[in-house]
Amino acid sequence: MLPEMPVLAVIAVPDLMFQPRIEAIVRSLGFETSIADTPVSARNELARRPALVIVDLHAVGLDAETVIRGAKTMGAKVIAFGRHTEPGTLRAGRAAGADLAVARSQLVEELPTLIEKVLGQRPIDAA
Numbered sequence: 001m002l003p004e005m006p007v008l009a010v011i012a013v014p015d016l017m018f019q020p021r022i023e024a025i026v027r028s029l030g031f032e033t034s035i036a037d038t039p040v041s042a043r044n045e046l047a048r049r050p051a052l053v054i055v056d057l058h059a060v061g062l063d064a065e066t067v068i069r070g071a072k073t074m075g076a077k078v079i080a081f082g083r084h085t086e087p088g089t090l091r092a093g094r095a096a097g098a099d100l101a102v103a104r105s106q107l108v109e110e111l112p113t114l115i116e117k118v119l120g121q122r123p124i125d126a127a
Helices: 019-028 039-046 064-073 087-096 104-119
Strands: 008-012 032-035 052-056 077-082 100-103
Touching: 008 019, 008 039, 008 064, 019 032, 019 052, 019 104, 032 039, 039 064, 052 064, 052 104, 064 077, 064 087, 077 087, 077 104, 087 100, 100 104
Parallel strands: 008 032, 008 052, 052 077, 077 100
Antiparallel strands: none
């Protein structure tokens, strides 16, 4: 179980159509969320020492590999995602330190399970 107090999850996804969908799922699991959609906001949000970072490997205007490395430096678990048609990008996410690098479709279908897998605990509402 996650602690009763909300745990911070940073969503490094500049896509304004996809970002709210991810944020809604993560919040439904009991996390406090913040958005990092620029290099400055990513740096500021990582300084808050999140437990989890979700990062789009194809983020325009945001260096995903730098975000991943910064998150790992802060002790966060990282779920990265990208296009299933670009396995090299997914490999690069893993090489940068992501705990998981999955296809976007898998992220959408399995996000609560993926979070449980990387954190090693069940989200609040799944208890």
